[in-house]
Amino acid sequence: MTDDAALVQRCLNGEEHAARELVERFQAMVFAVCYRMLGQREDAEDVAQDVFLRAFRSLKGWDPERPLKPWILTIAANRCRTALQQRPRNSLRNPQHLNQIVVENSGESPDLAEELKAVIGELRDDYRLCFVLFYQEDLSCAEIASVMKCPEGTVKTWLHRARRELADRLRRRGVVPHVEYQLHGV
Numbered sequence: 001m002t003d004d005a006a007l008v009q010r011c012l013n014g015e016e017h018a019a020r021e022l023v024e025r026f027q028a029m030v031f032a033v034c035y036r037m038l039g040q041r042e043d044a045e046d047v048a049q050d051v052f053l054r055a056f057r058s059l060k061g062w063d064p065e066r067p068l069k070p071w072i073l074t075i076a077a078n079r080c081r082t083a084l085q086q087r088p089r090n091s092l093r094n095p096q097h098l099n100q101i102v103v104e105n106s107g108e109s110p111d112l113a114e115e116l117k118a119v120i121g122e123l124r125d126d127y128r129l130c131f132v133l134f135y136q137e138d139l140s141c142a143e144i145a146s147v148m149k150c151p152e153g154t155v156k157t158w159l160h161r162a163r164r165e166l167a168d169r170l171r172r173r174g175v176v177p178h179v180e181y182q183l184h185g186v
Contacts, residue, residue: 004068008059023052026069029137030076036132037080039121047083051076066146070139074147077129084125112175119169127162130155 007025010018030051035044054075062071120128126148133139133147134155141159145152 002064005064008062008064008068011056012059019056022055026072027052029069030072033073033076033129033132033137034080036120036136037077037125037129038083043083047079048076051079054079067143070143070146073133073137073139074149077147080129081125115170115173115175116166119166119173122169123162123165127158127165130158131162131166134159 007018007022011022031044031048034047038044038047055072130144133144141152141155144155
């Protein structure tokens with residue numbers, strides 16, 4: 001029995017310590033994905049909590065032959081998509097833009113990490129999720145395809161387009177002149 005399967009079985013047996021262990025194991029990853037997808041800390045906290053509630057309710061349906069991490073990330077991705085769809089159209093979608101305005105108005109040179117964070121927030125939702133899962137959560141294209149329920153070739157295309165868009169947006173912002181998207185991995 002794998003470590004994931006043993007942990008899930010302990011959760012299903014009602015072991016409180018096992019439930020805490022499962023949350024602790026995946027909490028940072030789930031929150032990071034939610035925050036990067038939603039752009040607002042409060043929304044990310046709410047959705048991350050909902051992810052674990054749904055995961056615990058669905059543990060009986062998890063296939064122990066498959067890894068637990070992509071299964072939980074699938075729940076997180078679906079909950080983030082739902083949260084984004086439920087947002088009012090006129091709400092500020094990505095508050096990272098406010099950070100950028102503050103940086104520009106302060107007279108200081110913008111930090112590349114802040115610029116990158118801002119342009120990642122501007123990507124289409126599916127491109128952003130692919131990018132986050134691949135570069136920040138270290139999932140393979142096959143795992144991302146499983147999470148996003150799409151073909152692996154689609155994931156590779158979305159990653160390519162996300163890198164190209166990021167490079168173009170950084171170039172337009174004047175962050176790096178003639179930047180080439182040299183993000184590796186695919």
